[in-house]
Amino acid sequence: MAGFCRELFRDVESVCAMSGYRFSYETELVTLLTVGDEALLRRLVLSLVSNAMKAAGDGGALGARLAKRRGRAVLTVWDRGKGLEAEDLARLFGGEARGVSMDPGEGLGLGLEAVRRIARLHGGFLMMEGRPEEGLRAVVSLPVQPPEAGVGLRSPAGSTPGASHRCWWSSPTCCPPGCSPRRT
Numbered sequence: 001m002a003g004f005c006r007e008l009f010r011d012v013e014s015v016c017a018m019s020g021y022r023f024s025y026e027t028e029l030v031t032l033l034t035v036g037d038e039a040l041l042r043r044l045v046l047s048l049v050s051n052a053m054k055a056a057g058d059g060g061a062l063g064a065r066l067a068k069r070r071g072r073a074v075l076t077v078w079d080r081g082k083g084l085e086a087e088d089l090a091r092l093f094g095g096e097a098r099g100v101s102m103d104p105g106e107g108l109g110l111g112l113e114a115v116r117r118i119a120r121l122h123g124g125f126l127m128m129e130g131r132p133e134e135g136l137r138a139v140v141s142l143p144v145q146p147p148e149a150g151v152g153l154r155s156p157a158g159s160t161p162g163a164s165h166r167c168w169w170s171s172p173t174c175c176p177p178g179c180s181p182r183r184t
Contacts, residue, residue, distance in 0.1 A: 001073045001142070002032040005066045008042065012049055016062070021053060024063040032066065033145045034073050036122045044118040047111045048077040048138045055081035055136055071144050072124075078137045084130035092128055115140070 009025035016023035045064075052062040056079040065076045084092075092112050115138070116126040124142035131137070 001034045001075075002027060002029040002066060004038070004041065005045070005064070005075065008045055009064055012046075012064075016053070019053075020059045021056060022059075022061040024061075025065070026063070027066040029066060029068060032068055032073050034122070034142050035145045036142070040118045040121065044115050044140065045075070045077070047115050048140070051111060051138070052077050052079035052081075052136070055079040057081055068144060069141075073142045073144055075140045075142075076137055077140075079135040081135045083132045083135050085132055086130060089128050089130045112138075 005025070005027065009023075013023045013025065049062070049064070053060075056062045061080040063078055065078075067074045067076075112126070112128070119126045119140050119142065122142050124140060127139045127141075129137040129139065
């Protein structure tokens with residue numbers, strides 16, 4: 001998960017800078033293993049970042065932090081927007097479309113429900129914290145997977161430059177000869 005986030009947030013930081021947002025990512029972790037579907041985890045993270053960009057407003061500040069707490073990977077995505085009152089937080093997870101909006105800053109209301117479902121599929125959960133006038137924080141907690149004996153792992157920082165194969169799984173059947181599998 002540490003390498004996955006490092007790579008993804010490097011791209012997010014570039015997009016935010018080009019769009020006039022201030023983005024920061026922090027972690028003290030070099031490696032943190034979880035098992036999951038890379039495409040779904042990418043969707044989860046990018047949905048949270050997209051929501052944070054909308055909430056931060058033009059030129060606003062947002063960021064992410066990855067930590068390990070009590071045997072879990074904890075990813076926090078935050079913004080410095082207007083925030084929400086506690087009673088408004090419950091409406092974030094309606095799971096039903098609010099209707100099509102002409103406001104480009106509004107969505108259909110399904111994004112956070114999809115994030116919550118993706119987290120659940122991976123044995124995790126999503127919590128939202130509203131901080132009026134200070135922004136929102138989305139916290140995703142996923143179980144950490146200890147490395148299996150005899151499985152070669154490498155982090156993206158240690159990958160071979162120019163290598164086209166990106167394996168996130170420990171299954172020897174998914175890799176070409178010479179690949180060392182890795183996990184998110």
